[in-house]
Amino acid sequence: MDVKDTFMKLYIKKNRITSIVKLFSIFLLFLLTQCLYLDSVDYEPTVKAGEVATFTMNIRVEPAENSSDVRLVIGYLVPKSWNAANNTEVTYTSNIDEGTKKMSLIPEDNLPRNGNGLTWKDGLKNKYGFGPNVLDDMEWIVYWSDQVYSVTNGEKLTAAVSLKTKTGSDNLRAKLGFFLNHTNDGLSSSTDHSKIMYTDCFEVIEGEGSVIDFCELHYNSAQPINATKDDILTIKFQGDIGENILDNADEVYFCGTAYTDNGNSYTVCGPEPKAQMRKENEFGHTYSLTFWPVGFFGIPDDEAIIRIDYSFLNEDGSLELQQTADDGSESPFLYEFICK
Amino acid sequence: MKKSLYKQFVLLLISLTSMVVSCEVFEPEDKVYVESEKTIAGSWKIVEAYRNDVDITDLMDFSEFRIKFDSNNSYTIENYLPFVVSNNGSWNLDDPQYPFKILFTVEGSTEPLVSDLNFPIVNGTRQIGLTFSPGCPSNQYTYVLEEVTN
Numbered sequence: 001m002d003v004k005d006t007f008m009k010l011y012i013k014k015n016r017i018t019s020i021v022k023l024f025s026i027f028l029l030f031l032l033t034q035c036l037y038l039d040s041v042d043y044e045p046t047v048k049a050g051e052v053a054t055f056t057m058n059i060r061v062e063p064a065e066n067s068s069d070v071r072l073v074i075g076y077l078v079p080k081s082w083n084a085a086n087n088t089e090v091t092y093t094s095n096i097d098e099g100t101k102k103m104s105l106i107p108e109d110n111l112p113r114n115g116n117g118l119t120w121k122d123g124l125k126n127k128y129g130f131g132p133n134v135l136d137d138m139e140w141i142v143y144w145s146d147q148v149y150s151v152t153n154g155e156k157l158t159a160a161v162s163l164k165t166k167t168g169s170d171n172l173r174a175k176l177g178f179f180l181n182h183t184n185d186g187l188s189s190s191t192d193h194s195k196i197m198y199t200d201c202f203e204v205i206e207g208e209g210s211v212i213d214f215c216e217l218h219y220n221s222a223q224p225i226n227a228t229k230d231d232i233l234t235i236k237f238q239g240d241i242g243e244n245i246l247d248n249a250d251e252v253y254f255c256g257t258a259y260t261d262n263g264n265s266y267t268v269c270g271p272e273p274k275a276q277m278r279k280e281n282e283f284g285h286t287y288s289l290t291f292w293p294v295g296f297f298g299i300p301d302d303e304a305i306i307r308i309d310y311s312f313l314n315e316d317g318s319l320e321l322q323q324t325a326d327d328g329s330e331s332p333f334l335y336e337f338i339c340k
Numbered sequence: 341m342k343k344s345l346y347k348q349f350v351l352l353l354i355s356l357t358s359m360v361v362s363c364e365v366f367e368p369e370d371k372v373y374v375e376s377e378k379t380i381a382g383s384w385k386i387v388e389a390y391r392n393d394v395d396i397t398d399l400m401d402f403s404e405f406r407i408k409f410d411s412n413n414s415y416t417i418e419n420y421l422p423f424v425v426s427n428n429g430s431w432n433l434d435d436p437q438y439p440f441k442i443l444f445t446v447e448g449s450t451e452p453l454v455s456d457l458n459f460p461i462v463n464g465t466r467q468i469g470l471t472f473s474p475g476c477p478s479n480q481y482t483y484v485l486e487e488v489t490n
Contacts, residue, residue, distance in 0.1 A: 080478055125393075136394060224392060224479050230422050231475030232391055234399060278399070290399035292422055339476035 035063050038180045038195035045200065047167055049207025054164050055199075057178050061157040068150040070184045074103060074143045074161055075124045077131055077177025077198075079168065079214065081226060081340055087166040090143045094159035103143040103161070113186030123187045124179060131177045131198050133214040137225040138174070144183065168340065170225075171207040174214035175199055209336050217241045219321060220310075220333040228339050229293050229305045235335070237277060237312045237321070239285035246321050249314035252277045252287045256310035257332075260303040268297055270313050277312070287312075308335045377436040378459060380468060381411040386421075387467070388484035406488065415444070422474040422481065424455045433457070442470065 037060040047053040057074065072092075078084045090103035106120050115123035120142040130138045151157065163178075175198045185193035201215040212225055221236045237252055246252055253270020254277055260266070268275050274296065277287035293305055309332035312321045322330040386402040388395070404419035409431055416428045429446040433439040439459055443452035458469030468485040 136392065224476070226476045226478045228475035230426075231479050232396065232400065232422055232481070234391075234396070288399065290396055292400075295421070340478070 036061055036180060036182065036193050036195060038178065038197050041178050041197050041199060043199060043202065046203045046205050049167060049169050049171065049204050052164050052166050053202075053204075054162060055176070055178065057161040057163070057180065057197075059159045059161060059180060061151065061155075061159070061182075063151040063155055063157075064153055066150075066152050067182075067184055070149050070151065070182050071147070072103070072145040072149070072159070072161075073106070073120070073179075073181040073183060074163070075120070075177070075179030075181070075196075076141045076143070076163060077124075077128075077133075077138055077179075078141065078165065079170070079172060079174055079212075079225075080137050080139050081168040081170050081172075082165060083168070083340075084139075084165050085141050088141065089164045090161065092145070092159050092161040094157060096149075096155075096157055097147070102146045104146055106142045106144050111186075112181075113184070114188040115186060120187070127187065128177065128179070128196060130214075131196075132175050134217050135212070135214045135221065135223060135225065137223065138214065140177070140179075142179075167204050167207075169208045170204065170212055170338075171209060172204050172212040172214065173201050173216075176202055209338060210334055219244065219312075220323070222333075222335045226339050227337055229299060229337065232290060232292050233335070234288055234290040235310065236280075236286060236288045239287070244321055245319045246312060246314055247285065249319065251315040252279075253313040253315070253317070254289045254310060255313050255317075255320065256297075256308050258293060258297040258299065258305045258308045260299060260305055262303055264303060266297040266299060269317075271315055271317060305337050307337060309333070310335065375437040378433065378439055379411070380409045380431075380433070380442075380459075383408040383488040384468060384485040385488050386483050387486045388482075390482040392480055393482075402483075407485070423483075424453050424470060424472040424474065426474075 039058045039060060042056040042058065043054065059072075061072075074090065076084065076088070085105060091100045092103065093100055108119055110120070111117065112120050112123050118126060121140040124140040124142065128140075130136050177196065177198050179194065179196045181187065181194040187194070217238050219238055219241065221238060223234050224231060227233060235254060235256075237246070239246055239252075251271070253272075254275045255269035257265050257267040257269075270276060274291075275289070277289045280286045280288055293299065293308070297305075299305060311332050313319065323333050324330050384407050386405050387397075389397045389400070389402050402421060405421045405423075406418040407423070408416045408418070410416075413430050413432060414428070415431045417423065417425075420426060425444040425446050427446045429444060429449070431445075432443045432452070434441040434443065439457055441454050442457045443454050445452040456471040458467070460467055460469070465486055469482060470485065471480060471482045473480055
């Protein structure tokens, strides 16, 4: 055996060892970073308006390294109209605590370690938006455990976090979001240290007004959900969700009547330039119109708008799309001016 | 050997020079820097608009709105759109040197309406960012204004 052969054998052996070390390192890293789990969120699928809805997050924490001064963090995506920050109680029980422990809203001046300077709630909004919901009148609310923990490598912790929220008075359907993280991670990009889960379509029933549906697209949508006549409204015609009579329309117009508190009504009904809806993109069939109701309808200062009835027209007004009830009858879409 | 000596000489020269420069006596001046007072006097237009953090600038025509801040602390609004105040009146900054709020007092009122204020320079242009709720308090609007130059 010459020197060259010996060198080659050593070289190949070294390479094998390097590969094994690399594989082991990846495996070890995998083990080390798997530490936070959101196994399920338990809840009743409906609640009556104004009553308390309870959600339970079932959590496992399996730290793979020692950590100290760490708090558990929970994010909660809910409709704004619930004013949940003032109407929610968050508690938890765990296998390392005695009795029930409390969680509190994270102070605005405490920024997540990896949140790029954003607050916790803005960081979550930036990262996850409003999840699978189709309307944006939702907000993230973020809590942390009052208690600060030290955890050790190899521990197996379980916890059940209970969120009890007094729901608002609106009838609505929404997919609520539940986020799990800890302060030592602070919204990093690692999914090993954070988990997110959304409910199916959760419903608030027997409340006020027509159902606000965050879960599914309809031919119409209107935002913001809560408004007065001095807000700016955006009304959409979402023609892409199914076949409809305006499929072949080159232009779509808004036709609406505003009803005020003193019994007057004011109508703007296309086709006229200010009622023409803006096509959102070249290939789709979604149109929107954004306007200040007072200026748009010409409402006098001393009148407040109660509601707007509206429909969508083609360019010559010969086709009108309204909402269709289960019995086949048609009626205008409705936007109610509610401010809570 | 000669090269090495030459190198050492050059290094010594550099060291001496830097010592001389660094030993230059710094004589503090009696002047104290004072932050200038900010002025927003002028006519301003909306260049960006946000509703609940969603950009709506291109969804509606904001181009005709004007607010004119006079140096005598009065303001006038033309082509009104939802804003902090709906009528003319007077304005003040919470701190003329480091302003974070602007106070609008409508004619005939004594109670000012307050808006958060940003006052950045973006691409060499001074902007005013105002955040307020003209309608339902759950809705927040931010307008970014730039001075009308022509």
